[in-house]
Amino acid sequence: MTGVAPLTPMSLGSLLRRIDHEWATRNRIFDLPTARIWSPEPDVDLGFEFLGRRCATPIGPAAGPHSQMAQNLVLAWLGGSRLFELKTVQVIDDLDIARPCIDMQTVGYNIEWSQELSVPASVDEYVKAAMLIRMLSGWEPLAEHLGDGPGEYVFDMSVGYDLAGISGEKVAGFIAAMLDARHVIDPLRAEVASAPGSFAAMADLDFDPRIADTLTLSTFHGCPPDEIEAITRHLIDEHALDVIVKLNPTLLGYETVSAIVNDELGYSDVSVKEQAFADDLQFDRGIDLIGSLADYAAERGRRFGIKLTNTLVVDNNRGWMPDDTMYLSGPPLHVLASTLLDRLSEALPGRLAVPGHDGEVMVSFSAGVTKENLADTLAMGVNPATICSDLLKPGGYGRLAPMLRTLATTISEDGFADLDCWRRHRQERAVAAGHRTTCAEHVASIRGEGREPYALSGNSKLPREVDHDLEMFGCVACNFCVTVCPNDAFFSIRTPEDSGLEARQQYLVLAELCNECGNCLTFCPERGDPAMIKPRLYTDAEVFAAHDGQGFLVDAGRVVDHRGSDDASTVALLLGAPAGDPLGGGNP
Numbered sequence: 373m374t375g376v377a378p379l380t381p382m383s384l385g386s387l388l389r390r391i392d393h394e395w396a397t398r399n400r401i402f403d404l405p406t407a408r409i410w411s412p413e414p415d416v417d418l419g420f421e422f423l424g425r426r427c428a429t430p431i432g433p434a435a436g437p438h439s440q441m442a443q444n445l446v447l448a449w450l451g452g453s454r455l456f457e458l459k460t461v462q463v464i465d466d467l468d469i470a471r472p473c474i475d476m477q478t479v480g481y482n483i484e485w486s487q488e489l490s491v492p493a494s495v496d497e498y499v500k501a502a503m504l505i506r507m508l509s510g511w512e513p514l515a516e517h518l519g520d521g522p523g524e525y526v527f528d529m530s531v532g533y534d535l536a537g538i539s540g541e542k543v544a545g546f547i548a549a550m551l552d553a554r555h556v557i558d559p560l561r562a563e564v565a566s567a568p569g570s571f572a573a574m575a576d577l578d579f580d581p582r583i584a585d586t587l588t589l590s591t592f593h594g595c596p597p598d599e600i601e602a603i604t605r606h607l608i609d610e611h612a613l614d615v616i617v618k619l620n621p622t623l624l625g626y627e628t629v630s631a632i633v634n635d636e637l638g639y640s641d642v643s644v645k646e647q648a649f650a651d652d653l654q655f656d657r658g659i660d661l662i663g664s665l666a667d668y669a670a671e672r673g674r675r676f677g678i679k680l681t682n683t684l685v686v687d688n689n690r691g692w693m694p695d696d697t698m699y700l701s702g703p704p705l706h707v708l709a710s711t712l713l714d715r716l717s718e719a720l721p722g723r724l725a726v727p728g729h730d731g732e733v734m735v736s737f738s739a740g741v742t743k744e745n746l747a748d749t750l751a752m753g754v755n756p757a758t759i760c761s762d763l764l765k766p767g768g769y770g771r772l773a774p775m776l777r778t779l780a781t782t783i784s785e786d787g788f789a790d791l792d793c794w795r796r797h798r799q800e801r802a803v804a805a806g807h808r809t810t811c812a813e814h815v816a817s818i819r820g821e822g823r824e825p826y827a828l829s830g831n832s833k834l835p836r837e838v839d840h841d842l843e844m845f846g847c848v849a850c851n852f853c854v855t856v857c858p859n860d861a862f863f864s865i866r867t868p869e870d871s872g873l874e875a876r877q878q879y880l881v882l883a884e885l886c887n888e889c890g891n892c893l894t895f896c897p898e899r900g901d902p903a904m905i906k907p908r909l910y911t912d913a914e915v916f917a918a919h920d921g922q923g924f925l926v927d928a929g930r931v932v933d934h935r936g937s938d939d940a941s942t943v944a945l946l947l948g949a950p951a952g953d954p955l956g957g958g959n960p
């Protein structure tokens with residue numbers, strides 16, 4: 373074991389207290405300012421159908437660190453996400469993931485696997501998130517920020533990685549609980565009843581017990597083709613689910629992938645793992661698989677889709693994260709996934725639900741989506757565009773609403789009022805310009821004159837550095853640690869005037885929400901690891917006792933124990949400041 377304790381999620385009651393306190397003292401929810409809450413544009417309908425279910429916007433978090441814990445999902449929802457690919461759940465739910473596990477210094481690398489929580493704890497997080505979204509949808513203080521209403525959303529389950537695990541009791545129990553979560557919701561009502569403010573009156577709300585009834589199968593880690601087929605059939609037959617198969621960029625073949633990544637885009641330092649291609653699904657078999665699974669689903673009245681793509685397996689030659697292998701995401705993956713979509717749609721004429729083919733197989737997308745390329749990505753016909761790497765950059769969840777605003781502006785400036793009509797226009801425009809499809813047009817652009825944002829030359833700038841060792845109190849107060857943390861483990865407090873501290877803001881860590889992923893370390897301009905150097909607050913005495921290093925055990929806003937630091941009185945002073953204790957415990 374690495375010695376890193378697993379994440380300890382906050383109770384629903386604590387999350388509600390945190391929302392209530394933050395809103396009252398700082399007009400924020402989980403550190404997201406109101407300016408970054410998505411308010412639907414009244415004149416542009418960004419909605420789409422996800423396997424027959426309505427989603428009010430076409431974006432959301434891809435399976436990853438943003439879709440694991442309740443507050444993460446709520447933050448993504450506040451930012452405007454309406455389709456959530458939940459963190460992958462698998463039978464091995466006590467994984468020992470090496471740290472740091474996220475490296476977003478340039479394009480995007482990680483060594484994460486699936487969920488870090490136990491399977492029952494994952495269910496709890498997804499249910500808590502759904503309950504919070506339901507409550508916030510009708511929460512009066514938020515009404516003016518949600519325009520005419522937040523609109524529909526979909527939680528899409530993700531499971532991996534083999535038939536034995538997926539058909540076993542644990543994962544079957546997970547799926548059953550997501551289909552009907554009454555037994556999880558009912559005990560949580562008591563926590564809502566004792567929540568502060570107007571939340572208490574929401575304890576008897578008609579929370580929908582159907583948390584999710586679609587599923588994306590992650591075929592990562594060398595899942596063989598027959599296994600993919602068998603799992604998909606199992607999910608359709610045993611659980612009556614509509615299923616998406618998430619494919620890997622290896623489908624393009626080693627030669628094409630290395631020609632694009634190394635030669636065209638110039639990433640001479642990326643060492644593509646040839647062995648991973650031999651172990652993974654091959655293109656021709658992939659074509660057969662998509663056709664046969666689409667038929668299988670249709671014959672049983674179910675829907676089927678594909679997702680492009682998961683990350684690319686490469687050698688870990690950066691020396692920052694442990695392990696021999698790491699997974700590439702972000703800009704270069706965008707070129708791979710778009711190229712793959714173009715090839716698949718040509719090889720499966722009339723089958724994929726993309727412009728120029730208009731078939732029945734929905735294509736979901738996750739590969740280097742940003743504010744700059746969201747419109748061109750969606751114009752390819754993908755539904756939805758999910759995002760991971762871009763949300764791990766400074767701004768974090770706050771990057772979502774500007775993406776949607778830019779998309780809505782593009783659509784309305786082109787003279788359209790909804791996504792579907794605008795896409796038809798983009799296809800006609802692409803054909804008029806001599807391209808087969810919008811996808812072919814996009815691929816020609818990003819592998820041609822529009823290559824720069826995807827190439828090494830456009831992605832070599834390193835995060836800013838200042839020549840100063842980070843200390844427990846005071847820093848350049850850039851706020852990056854707050855926004856890049858997918859778990860919202862960091863928060864800031866305005867420095868009280870009488871504290872003797874110099875910087876205008878102080879930064880603290882909710883240690884139980886920190887899984888030591890390393891993302892704040894990447895972006896902190898000062899020298900040192902903010903997650904380890906800034907005061908680490910614990911609310912659970914057992915978790916506090918199980919950890920080493922500096923830490924402060926807090927209870928109702930008071931420091932009741934501490935170790936590894938003489939600064940308990942300063943931490944107590946900060947927690948006693950008006951917006952101090954994020955849990956709203958209050959100081960004596």
Ligand SMILES: Cc1cc2nc3c(=O)[nH]c(=O)nc-3n(C[C@H](O)[C@H](O)[C@H](O)COP(=O)(O)O)c2cc1C
Pocket residue numbers: 434435436437459460473474480481482483484485486487530590592618681682683701702703705738739740741758759760761762
């Ligand atoms: C830190 C991290 C963790 C991820 N975890 C999962 C996972 O559990 N399951 C999965 O199917 N994909 C996972 N992915 C892949 C993403 O869902 C997504 O497909 C990929 O990162 C490409 O999108 P992006 O370029 O926007 O990051 C993860 C990616 C990252 C960066």
Ligand code: SF4
Pocket residue numbers: 856857858859860861862881885886887888889890891892893903
């Ligand atoms: S505080 Fe830093 S290391 Fe901890 S989870 Fe957040 S980003 Fe990762």
Ligand code: SF4
Pocket residue numbers: 842846847848849850851852853854879895896897898902906
């Ligand atoms: S700890 Fe680092 S990242 Fe966080 S605000 Fe201070 S300087 Fe910025």
